[in-house]
Amino acid sequence: MILAAVAYWSFAPAAAPAARPHTEKVRAELVSEVTSVRPGHPFWVAVRLDMTDGWHVNWINPGDAGLAPTVDWQLPGGFEAGDIQWPYPERFTLPELSIFGYERSVLLMVEIRPPDAFAADRVALEARVDWLACREVCIPGEARVRIELPVAPSRPAMDVKWASEFVATRRRIPKVSSTWRFSARLTDEHIIINAVPSAGTVTRIEEMIFYPTAQGVIENAVTQELKQTANGYKLDIARARLSAGKPTRVSGVLVSREGWGHDEQKALEIDVPVE
Amino acid sequence: MKRWTLLSLALSLVLAPGLDRAVRAEQQPVRATLDKAAPGFMLTDARGNEHSLADYKGKFVVLEWTNMDCPFVKKHYKSGNMQKLQKTFTKQGVVWLRISSSAVNTQGYFPTADIKRRVKEDKAMQTAYLIDTAGTVGRMYGARTTPHMFVIDPEGMLIYAGGIDDKPSAKLETIDGATNYVSECLQAAMNDKPVRLKTAPPYGCAIKYAKK
Numbered sequence: 001m002i003l004a005a006v007a008y009w010s011f012a013p014a015a016a017p018a019a020r021p022h023t024e025k026v027r028a029e030l031v032s033e034v035t036s037v038r039p040g041h042p043f044w045v046a047v048r049l050d051m052t053d054g055w056h057v058n059w060i061n062p063g064d065a066g067l068a069p070t071v072d073w074q075l076p077g078g079f080e081a082g083d084i085q086w087p088y089p090e091r092f093t094l095p096e097l098s099i100f101g102y103e104r105s106v107l108l109m110v111e112i113r114p115p116d117a118f119a120a121d122r123v124a125l126e127a128r129v130d131w132l133a134c135r136e137v138c139i140p141g142e143a144r145v146r147i148e149l150p151v152a153p154s155r156p157a158m159d160v161k162w163a164s165e166f167v168a169t170r171r172r173i174p175k176v177s178s179t180w181r182f183s184a185r186l187t188d189e190h191i192i193i194n195a196v197p198s199a200g201t202v203t204r205i206e207e208m209i210f211y212p213t214a215q216g217v218i219e220n221a222v223t224q225e226l227k228q229t230a231n232g233y234k235l236d237i238a239r240a241r242l243s244a245g246k247p248t249r250v251s252g253v254l255v256s257r258e259g260w261g262h263d264e265q266k267a268l269e270i271d272v273p274v275e
Numbered sequence: 276m277k278r279w280t281l282l283s284l285a286l287s288l289v290l291a292p293g294l295d296r297a298v299r300a301e302q303q304p305v306r307a308t309l310d311k312a313a314p315g316f317m318l319t320d321a322r323g324n325e326h327s328l329a330d331y332k333g334k335f336v337v338l339e340w341t342n343m344d345c346p347f348v349k350k351h352y353k354s355g356n357m358q359k360l361q362k363t364f365t366k367q368g369v370v371w372l373r374i375s376s377s378a379v380n381t382q383g384y385f386p387t388a389d390i391k392r393r394v395k396e397d398k399a400m401q402t403a404y405l406i407d408t409a410g411t412v413g414r415m416y417g418a419r420t421t422p423h424m425f426v427i428d429p430e431g432m433l434i435y436a437g438g439i440d441d442k443p444s445a446k447l448e449t450i451d452g453a454t455n456y457v458s459e460c461l462q463a464a465m466n467d468k469p470v471r472l473k474t475a476p477p478y479g480c481a482i483k484y485a486k487k
Contacts, residue, residue, distance in 0.1 A: 064419040064420070064481060065419055065420045065477075065478075065479060065480055065481035065482075066481070067443055067444070067445075067478060094481055094483075094484070095378075095410075095483075095484040095485060095486045095487065096410065096413075096414060096482070096484040096487075097419055097481050097482070097484070099481065130444075132445070134480075134481070136381065136382065136483065137344070137345075137382045137480065138345070138346060138347075138480045138481075139346065140346050140445040140446075214476075215476035216437075216474065216476050241306055241307070241308060241417050242307065242308070242309060242417050242436045242437070242474055243309070243474060244309060244472075244473045244474045
């Protein structure tokens with residue numbers, strides 16, 4: 001079995017799936033949206049985490065406990081990696097606490113920017129991935145992931161194996177809205193976000209959740225109250241009790257279960273000063 | 276101020292004659308807040324002795340939420356980091372209370388014999404290891420993770436609540452070079468200097484609270 005795995009690895013053809021280092025609760029692999037690398041043309045790869053049933057990994061803000069996965073790249077000379085594009089998370093509720101993260105599987109997409117010119121037929125992208133897998137208990141995990149891609153001057157083809165997962169993940173990455181306007185103010189115990197659509201945006205939102213990018217901003221486990229206003233919606237969020245001062249900005253992701261009225265996008269970015 | 280307290284007490288007696296104080300206390304739970312008086316509590320240690328926060332008035336008190344099977348707690352005990360902190364500060368008169376709010380039969384819950392054995396094996400130097408299986412004190416303080424650290428000054432004010440240091444990781448090698456916020460807070464406060472950082476994100480395992 002081990003021999004077979006080693007043999008497979010050594011003679012793996014160019015666009016074959018990467019080896020899957022196993023740990024107990026999470027499998028990590030590096031996948032590419034395209035089947036070849038074109039000098040000077042950025043492309044997308046993703047660290048794909050595949051969780052055992054019932055286990056989750058965390059979002060960039062883990063919520064009340066946990067740790068976000070980290071990716072440490074080792075790339076060929078002149079190659080650059082962008083930041084992880086975090087899909088919006090799910091909320092897991094424990095007694096007294098709420099955790100933000102992902103179950104089943106998640107693609108942590110990263111843009112790779114190759115240099116304009118380089119002398120190689122193939123490139124190997126490598127990364128060291130660390131995560132914390134939790135169910136009732138938490139187990140730290142890590143893996144070294146790697147993918148090899150051929151270099152070609154032509155426009156790269158999509159890898160059909162992963163294309164649909166990249167498309168589905170893009171839909172979960174928060175976008176800046178051109179039709180909704182957000183503002184935020186504070187009361188002694190709450191952050192109040194006002195969401196106002198531009199004229200003509202028709203939607204009925206039943207459930208909206210604010211996920212702050214930073215820890216320690218809100219009481220994660222307290223229910224957020226959505227109310228309709230004359231011209232939009234008002235979301236009432238309990239402020240973190242154990243905080244040293246008042247937030248001056250409200251930054252994070254707003255997720256509407258029903259979407260925002262124009263496309264399939266459910267998550268919008270919010271980053272506004274406190275009024 | 277006093278008059279208002281009396282008035283509200285009188286009002287509440289009139290309005291809610293059937294409710295005793297405990298019930299009303301549960302409806303309006305006391306919550307720990309930075310720079311306010313740390314809420315009082317009484318818990319039993321692994322030897323069966325009772326410890327009340329009020330017993331330690333006049334001293335600095337550290338509360339360390341713990342779960343001896345949590346990888347993040349293990350990082351601080353396997354490295355000897357936590358024991359070193361406990362030793363350094365208890366020697367200077369600081370009271371160090373470890374609290375486990377793990378519900379019965381969840382991770383971090385141990386029978387008292389196991390607690391005594393494991394504390395000894397770890398060579399832990401806390402003043403007492405307190406058992407909070409109902410999670411009452413954990414909820415009151417808003418403790419979320421293990422570890423989650425709180426510092427109370429001799430006047431009984433909460434002066435730090437948060438992570439133990441600036442290296443959110445379960446890896447042993449992250450101890451070296453970490454800025455320890457509890458140590459920083461105590462050193463400043465014990466020398467009558469302002470505490471630079473009163474809170475930082477706690478990191479670690481979720482506390483395994485009992486369902487309400």
